[in-house]
Amino acid sequence: xxxxxxxxxxxxxxGGCDIAILDIEEKILAVADFFDPVFWPCALxxxxxxxxxxxxxxxxxxxxxxxxxxxxxxxxxxxxxxKSVVLCAFGSCASEGCIPGLAxxxxxxxxxxxxxxxxxxxxxxxxxxxxxxVQVPEGELHIPFLWNTVRxxxxxxxxxxxIPGCPPQSNQIAAVVEAVIDILxxxxxxxxxxxxxGATDKTCCDxxxxxxxxxxIKHFYRPHEVKIDPNxxxxxxxxxxxxxxxxxGCGAKCASAGVPCRGCYGLPANVRDQGAKMxxxxxxxxxxxxxxxxxxxxxxIADPLGTLYRFSLxxxxxxxxxx
Amino acid sequence: xxFEPKIIGFLCNWCSYTGxxxxxxxxxxxxxxxxxxxxxxxxxxxxxxxxxxFQKGADGVLICGCHPGDCHYVEGNxxxxxxxxxxxxxxxxxxxxxxxxxxxxxxxxxxxxxxEVVGEFTEQIRALGPFxxxxxxxxxxxxxxx
Numbered sequence: 001x002x003x004x005x006x007x008x009x010x011x012x013x014x015g016g017c018d019i020a021i022l023d024i025e026e027k028i029l030a031v032a033d034f035f036d037p038v039f040w041p042c043a044l045x046x047x048x049x050x051x052x053x054x055x056x057x058x059x060x061x062x063x064x065x066x067x068x069x070x071x072x073x074x075x076x077x078x079x080x081x082x083k084s085v086v087l088c089a090f091g092s093c094a095s096e097g098c099i100p101g102l103a104x105x106x107x108x109x110x111x112x113x114x115x116x117x118x119x120x121x122x123x124x125x126x127x128x129x130x131x132x133x134v135q136v137p138e139g140e141l142h143i144p145f146l147w148n149t150v151r152x153x154x155x156x157x158x159x160x161x162x163i164p165g166c167p168p169q170s171n172q173i174a175a176v177v178e179a180v181i182d183i184l185x186x187x188x189x190x191x192x193x194x195x196x197x198g199a200t201d202k203t204c205c206d207x208x209x210x211x212x213x214x215x216x217i218k219h220f221y222r223p224h225e226v227k228i229d230p231n232x233x234x235x236x237x238x239x240x241x242x243x244x245x246x247x248x249g250c251g252a253k254c255a256s257a258g259v260p261c262r263g264c265y266g267l268p269a270n271v272r273d274q275g276a277k278m279x280x281x282x283x284x285x286x287x288x289x290x291x292x293x294x295x296x297x298x299x300x301i302a303d304p305l306g307t308l309y310r311f312s313l314x315x316x317x318x319x320x321x322x323x
Numbered sequence: 324x325x326f327e328p329k330i331i332g333f334l335c336n337w338c339s340y341t342g343x344x345x346x347x348x349x350x351x352x353x354x355x356x357x358x359x360x361x362x363x364x365x366x367x368x369x370x371x372x373x374x375x376x377f378q379k380g381a382d383g384v385l386i387c388g389c390h391p392g393d394c395h396y397v398e399g400n401x402x403x404x405x406x407x408x409x410x411x412x413x414x415x416x417x418x419x420x421x422x423x424x425x426x427x428x429x430x431x432x433x434x435x436x437x438x439e440v441v442g443e444f445t446e447q448i449r450a451l452g453p454f455x456x457x458x459x460x461x462x463x464x465x466x467x468x469x
Contacts, residue, residue, distance in 0.1 A: 074463065105416075147466045149458045156461055276371035279413060283405035289391060289398075294405050298412060305416035317374040319459050323418025 004060035004184055006035035007051075008090075009080055010042060011066030011073035012100040012150065017091040018042035018065070020167035024174040034181050035061070039080075051079060059083045061180060063090040063163070067100045067314065068151040072144035081157040086190070088197070092166035094153040096266050096274075097314030099166070101150045102306065104313045104320035108148040150314045161191070163198045166264035166311060169250050172198035199249025201269035204261050208243055208252035210234065216287035220300040223260060234260045235285060240307055245277040263311050273317045275308035328448035330383040331376040332357045332441070335365045337395040338430045339387030345434030353438040354445040357385065364388070365426075366399025370410040373424060378456060383423045383448035387440070390428040400428070420451055 010018060018040075022028060031037075038059060039046045062084040068074050081087055092098035103111060116122070116129045132145045153159055163176060176198045183190060191197070205212070212233040221238045228234070234241040234255060241260035243252070247268045254261055267274040282301070288294050301307065309316055334340040340361045346353060362368055365388025376384050386407065388400040407426040415421045427440045458465075 074466070149466070151461055151466070156463075271371075273371045273374055275413065276369060276374055276410075279370040279406060279409050283409055284402055286405045289401050289404070291404065291408075295408055298405075298409050301409070304409065304413050308413065317371065317378045318417050318419075318456075320457065321416070321418045322457050 003036035005038045007039035007059045007062040009064050012069045013066030013093045016167045020170055023170035027174045031177055054083050056082050057085050061086045063088050064094050064153055065091040067093040067097050068156050069147045070144040074156055077157045086160045088161045088163055089153040089159045090163045091168055092264050092311050095162045095164055096312045097150055097152050098311050101314040103150050108146055149320050152315050160193050162196045164266040168198055172249055199247050202248040203268045204243035204246040204248050204252050207248045208255045215285035217285045218287055222302055228258050242278055244281040245274050274312040278308045326453055328356045328382040328445055330357045330385055331381045332359045332385045333362050333368045334359050335388040336361055336363050338389035341431035342429040342433045342437045346437045349434050351434055351438040353441040356445045357441050364396050364399035365403035370406055382454045385444050386426045387429045390430055
């Protein structure tokens with residue numbers, strides 16, 4: 001019997017998800033043994049044309065990482081959806097937009113102007129901005145058209161499962177891979193569509209081993225501004241930690257290393273907007289009943305929008321900045 | 324056609340909803356633009372409800388609760404008092420005029436105050452004009468032209 005086919009694709013992403021897959025160490029051998037990797041731009045030299053020629057639903061599993069912010073990303077999302085039996089949004093970019101999604105704080109024009117005209121690292125007077133089409137002696141060249149708004153994979157195509165994380169933790173990837181192999185080998189039923197794999201339904205705080213007491217905050221700090229108690233809840237020390245509004249699954253690795261949770265595992269079960277939930281959580285720990293004092297405490301939170309929606313802006317209720 | 328603001332009002336069960344009731348039984352006239360949603364406490368109003376209202380077409384959101392110190396659940400309204408300024412800050416960064424969200428304290432006996440608050444807020448939203456979400460829904464043909 002032919003091996004089940006596996007595809008891994010990167011759209012708007014950093015490549016960290018691909019590295020995370022390799023990070024499952026010797027289990028990668030089981031993956032190579034069981035699957036036939038047909039498409040994996042990071043590791044294989046397969047062309048898009050080869051995928052187009054495949055029959056629909058001929059790829060058993062596609063792990064799609066990266067957000068959708070160009071015509072190319074979108075075309076590949078549609079293509080891989082058509083060719084795959086199971087399409088997984090793999091990692092934070094694909095499932096909720098992640099760091100590329102912060103582009104939704106601004107506009108395409110502002111981004112292009114900054115990168116190609118105003119950035120201090122450019123030669124002064126630089127005005128060359130890449131165009132989607134350009135005429136050269138050899139013919140017309142095309143590059144993918146950049147979108148004004150970054151989208152998540154589930155917003156543009158039908159997605160079967162979500163594996164959260166920036167990147168998904170290697171132990172969780174290994175567990176998912178083992179489960180998938182078990183399902184395919186033994187003909188077990190697939191989990192219900194839309195299931196979040198490689199994570200739990202609780203929040204990051206549930207996995208965090210720091211001591212938690214009643215939180216009363218008079219001032220918020222950034223991690224470098226205070227000496228951090230190694231055993232006490234970070235939020236309790238006034239550090240904005242997104243643990244209360246983030247899905248568990250990572251093992252609270254950042255918090256145990258003294259770095260606040262930044263929210264990469266996305267929204268917990270039954271939450272529709274991670275930032276809004278975190279506003280609730282922060283408001284609950286502010287220790288004041290005086291409107292003026294409350295405002296001055298809130299002013300100590302650095303960049304609330306960018307902090308609370310660092311990973312989830314394109315998947316949030318507002319999707320993007322409105323002005 | 325003239326613009327009629329759509330306003331979502333989250334009214335606390337113990338004070339403001341009763342205050343609104345009083346305005347009604349006292350035959351006080353106020354604009355019909357407010358759609359009241361009774362919540363058990365202003366502290367029940369998650370910032371997500373506010374974003375949800377805007378996303379689903381509200382032009383303004385009004386949250387009314389018991390006066391500070393009067394909360395039926397002791398401190399629910401203080402939670403709301405802290406949530407709203409942080410929500411306003413995030414809304415402002417999102418490019419949403421912060422005058423579109425307002426928190427007011429209305430007690431059960433303040434029917435007249437409810438009338439005034441709704442009247443004034445409705446006029447404010449009318450002056451601000453309709454709120455429209457930009458690029459919310461995914462439209463492939465629009466995305467490639469942006």
